[in-house]
Amino acid sequence: MNINSFRYCMRQSVVSLRRNLWLAVVTAGIIAISLSILGGFLLLAVNADQMIRNIESNVEIGVFLEDGASIEDTRQKLDRHPGIHNYTFVSKEEGLRDFSRSLGDRVLLVGMEGENNPLPDLFRVRANEAEEVPSIAAEISAYPGVELVDYGEELVGRLLNITGWINTLFLVISILLALGAILLIITTIRLSVLARQDEVGIMKYLGASNWFIRFPFLLEGMTMGWTGTLAAAAALAAVYYRLASSLQQEALTFFIQPVTDTTRLLPIFVGLLLLGTLMGGFGSFISVRKFLRV
Amino acid sequence: MNINSFRYCMRQSVVSLRRNLWLAVVTAGIIAISLSILGGFLLLAVNADQMIRNIESNVEIGVFLEDGASIEDTRQKLDRHPGIHNYTFVSKEEGLRDFSRSLGDRVLLVGMEGENNPLPDLFRVRANEAEEVPSIAAEISAYPGVELVDYGEELVGRLLNITGWINTLFLVISILLALGAILLIITTIRLSVLARQDEVGIMKYLGASNWFIRFPFLLEGMTMGWTGTLAAAAALAAVYYRLASSLQQEALTFFIQPVTDTTRLLPIFVGLLLLGTLMGGFGSFISVRKFLRV
Amino acid sequence: MIQLNNVTKQYPGCADPALGDISLEIEQGEFVFLVGPSGAGKSTLIKLIFREQLPTGGRMYFNQRNVTALKQKELLEHRRKIGMVFQDFRLLKQKTVFENVAFALEVLGRPPKEIKEKVPEALDKVGLLDKARSFPDKLSGGEQQRVGVARAIVKDPLVILADEPTGNLDRDNSRQLMDLFETINQGGTTIIIATHAWEIVDRMKKRVIALDGGRMIRDEQRGGYCHEH
Amino acid sequence: MIQLNNVTKQYPGCADPALGDISLEIEQGEFVFLVGPSGAGKSTLIKLIFREQLPTGGRMYFNQRNVTALKQKELLEHRRKIGMVFQDFRLLKQKTVFENVAFALEVLGRPPKEIKEKVPEALDKVGLLDKARSFPDKLSGGEQQRVGVARAIVKDPLVILADEPTGNLDRDNSRQLMDLFETINQGGTTIIIATHAWEIVDRMKKRVIALDGGRMIRDEQRGGYCHEH
Numbered sequence A, B: 001m002n003i004n005s006f007r008y009c010m011r012q013s014v015v016s017l018r019r020n021l022w023l024a025v026v027t028a029g030i031i032a033i034s035l036s037i038l039g040g041f042l043l044l045a046v047n048a049d050q051m052i053r054n055i056e057s058n059v060e061i062g063v064f065l066e067d068g069a070s071i072e073d074t075r076q077k078l079d080r081h082p083g084i085h086n087y088t089f090v091s092k093e094e095g096l097r098d099f100s101r102s103l104g105d106r107v108l109l110v111g112m113e114g115e116n117n118p119l120p121d122l123f124r125v126r127a128n129e130a131e132e133v134p135s136i137a138a139e140i141s142a143y144p145g146v147e148l149v150d151y152g153e154e155l156v157g158r159l160l161n162i163t164g165w166i167n168t169l170f171l172v173i174s175i176l177l178a179l180g181a182i183l184l185i186i187t188t189i190r191l192s193v194l195a196r197q198d199e200v201g202i203m204k205y206l207g208a209s210n211w212f213i214r215f216p217f218l219l220e221g222m223t224m225g226w227t228g229t230l231a232a233a234a235a236l237a238a239v240y241y242r243l244a245s246s247l248q249q250e251a252l253t254f255f256i257q258p259v260t261d262t263t264r265l266l267p268i269f270v271g272l273l274l275l276g277t278l279m280g281g282f283g284s285f286i287s288v289r290k291f292l293r294v
Numbered sequence C, D: 001m002i003q004l005n006n007v008t009k010q011y012p013g014c015a016d017p018a019l020g021d022i023s024l025e026i027e028q029g030e031f032v033f034l035v036g037p038s039g040a041g042k043s044t045l046i047k048l049i050f051r052e053q054l055p056t057g058g059r060m061y062f063n064q065r066n067v068t069a070l071k072q073k074e075l076l077e078h079r080r081k082i083g084m085v086f087q088d089f090r091l092l093k094q095k096t097v098f099e100n101v102a103f104a105l106e107v108l109g110r111p112p113k114e115i116k117e118k119v120p121e122a123l124d125k126v127g128l129l130d131k132a133r134s135f136p137d138k139l140s141g142g143e144q145q146r147v148g149v150a151r152a153i154v155k156d157p158l159v160i161l162a163d164e165p166t167g168n169l170d171r172d173n174s175r176q177l178m179d180l181f182e183t184i185n186q187g188g189t190t191i192i193i194a195t196h197a198w199e200i201v202d203r204m205k206k207r208v209i210a211l212d213g214g215r216m217i218r219d220e221q222r223g224g225y226c227h228e229h
């Protein structure tokens, strides 16, 4: 393909986009909508993931010590354990204060202080990984001086279960949406090729090479895909930014903590842009191919 | 339009669907995908709604009585209050047993029984409506003998807030999806009309009336819409049924309680069917209209 | 039956009118040739009568009815009375030859029985009975043209308008087609043919209306393709 | 230059072959008329030479090259050497007249400067310079046909294949077009024309190949439309 042909193809795509402006805009719009939803899901998934991680990492292992056991010994062992993220020590006195506070600070636990304190000393331990909690708990319970280890087996199991469910759900919906979007682009462009089938036929009779025919369609499809994706990314970014900042101001902050880390958000947006452009180009390619057999 | 014309139109739609089978199948497929997602969202929304209701209705008002206050008096007042769904009485002895159980039944709260029991008597009260909890709590706190009323103001506010957020989110996504689906059907059928524009033109030149031209397109669009929706409804129902029954067997049951009440599910499916058929027919109608001006 | 008073047609964006100030009258049962060089306005005149186009000036009547003021319903009625042979055939690509011809009757809401009788009759008249089940793009140019003729005559119209009906036909087929038109004409049907086939025009000695550059330059009973001829 | 040995073309689903056992040879620089009744196989023969269709039997050569065995790239080269005038015009609806003719050169990758020179020249030869900016559906039938001719001649092809190039043209325009083809032919271009225009064939006294029902029934140097003529 020489330079004249190349320039002709470029010009041709522009002319064609302008002459079929309505169709181009609708196609771009449909790409924008499907990618918005897809992108919205990815953002939701990232946030849900982080939320679950937050909850999971808050799962505490309660280590209750026997009366008179050495606090220092246990502390050293915990320090050395590689799977432990951090821990806090709650002495029996602090435990009692917490308890009385939980009753509204109104009822004085007279007669339970000092030697009468029925509560044990307690380490609240956090693991690095939620999955490791059960094994760490088992290890700790073997330490000398540890009376009881408690970590809410049910809650952890439940959270892992929910995570699994939600991930599957997101995956299914995302695949469905991506499928729909691709099917759509293929159909749209196949129909637009179909509408120009006569034209393509005539071009072939005049001896136009396959690339000479294909190229304008590809450029056209990629432009549509790219425009749609750009619109989707812009809309998503704007909505997400507003939502995130309003959430951060809300009292709910600690409940739903929006992800604002650009190193985790950027890949989503870049991925969407690439996906849209590729979808446009690839959709055109597949559609055009069919009509290029002589 | 006489009977011959009508029969001709019916035959025509069938022939046309058969000759453009591929396009018809893809259109139906796209309708199916978008309606599956839409329907999935509606199901999710119904379930989320029920889940939140479950949580809300579990919000308890803790009514702590003064030492020596009359339990019967309070009980009678609570009985008469119309906004209260039910309540349970927790005596100070039961309270102490619960507390010691929460410490693992291992630590005996010796010396705190009987007269030494520092805990107050307690009513756990449930309101009919989560929204009414604050006002009911205020009323009860004015009862004689009530020392303290506690209902987790924060939690209720937070739940109401989350419900609002989730509803808005669902609404936005559903509208986006419905918009996408309608845009899509209009485009698909407009393109299919465009591909047959010559044909429509020739029909007009032969003196075919608008309805004679329009009718086969309408039937075609409605058939596609209906087929797509039927597929979507069938797929949704199958997936939902499996999900619901597996959830009910799971340990998570009380956590995610799937809605299986047909009076609440049926409207969704019937609505989807109607929507699909209408979308198909209406999409065709709009698309065909444009080409019928002479 | 057809009456034009000072009719003008100016296509938007063109400097010269395609038709300028045409006045003529064609009676029921006449056989008229429209002749003239390429671009003279023959097709435009036929399109005006068919009301495919609206005139930009003057008045047109068809059976005393003002053609320019037809409402949607009346327009359909108008076109149903006319059998039109298009210069570019305009066959329905998705229908077979039989279905194409049958369509002209189906539009009129005729019963299937009548359709099954009349369509083969019409196809036989143009010599295409054996191609009834072919699709138009499997036919030669002349065959497509004759399908267009069959579609126009099958509904026994009041008027037949034919634009270049022999452009893709050989001498024998052309003569047969003209004989067919003459037979139909003898049954009282008005026939208007735009053509370049001078040999036929000269031979048949019918009324000839000559156009050039959008003007009517000649209107002769029993005329020839050229004045000098 | 063009050589056919026992070439047969049988369309799928047809009882009789559209072309049966044709053998002929056409030299560089010849001027050939293909004649025969509607459906005789003229267009099919032209389509075979253009390789729009493949023969179902026999061998065909174009410049010593086997036409049936062309690869994708060679096929493009083959078609680029030929200027084709289609019976149904095949203009690009979305392009203006100028762009349609220019497209034949753009396909060859010619520079814009050359295109700007040659296209108006070709349009002038067919008398359509003033319609350069119109779209095809705004043209009369004859004008569209002449755009097709302009597109075929603009690239100075080795061979011009023309299927019914005067079907929509009046006498004067037809004669001018034939004069144009004769001039081009004198420059060494081979010209093959399928036509029903007997008057022209008889007048021009060129080589005539007559087909009927798919058979070659006559091949005369300096012949007429009919044998008896």
Ligand SMILES: Nc1ncnc2c1ncn2[C@@H]1O[C@H](COP(=O)(O)OP(=O)(O)OP(=O)(O)O)[C@@H](O)[C@H]1O
Binding pocket: C137, C138, C139, C140, C141, C142, C143, C168, C169, C170, D011, D012, D014, D018, D036, D037, D038, D039, D040, D041, D042, D043, D044, D045, D087
């Ligand atoms: N694509 C096709 N498929 C099947 N049959 C075809 C096809 N094209 C042509 N035919 C048949 O082959 C025969 C020869 O057709 P062809 O187009 O070569 O005729 P022709 O001589 O050009 O006639 P005309 O003068 O009417 O254009 C005809 O009977 C036609 O119906």
Ligand SMILES: Nc1ncnc2c1ncn2[C@@H]1O[C@H](COP(=O)(O)OP(=O)(O)OP(=O)(O)O)[C@@H](O)[C@H]1O
Binding pocket: C011, C012, C014, C018, C036, C037, C038, C039, C040, C041, C042, C043, C044, C045, C087, D137, D138, D139, D140, D141, D142, D143, D168, D169, D170
């Ligand atoms: N839709 C249109 N828009 C603009 N100009 C048009 C349109 N149709 C025809 N014309 C122009 O009007 C003039 C007359 O066209 P018309 O088709 O009536 O000619 P004609 O006599 O039928 O010619 P031919 O014998 O070539 O078919 C031509 O110059 C043509 O370019």
Ligand SMILES: [Mg+2]
Binding pocket: C042, C043, C044, C087, C163, D140, D141, D142
């Ligand atoms: Mg014309």
Ligand SMILES: [Mg+2]
Binding pocket: C140, C141, C142, D042, D043, D044, D087, D163
């Ligand atoms: Mg032919």
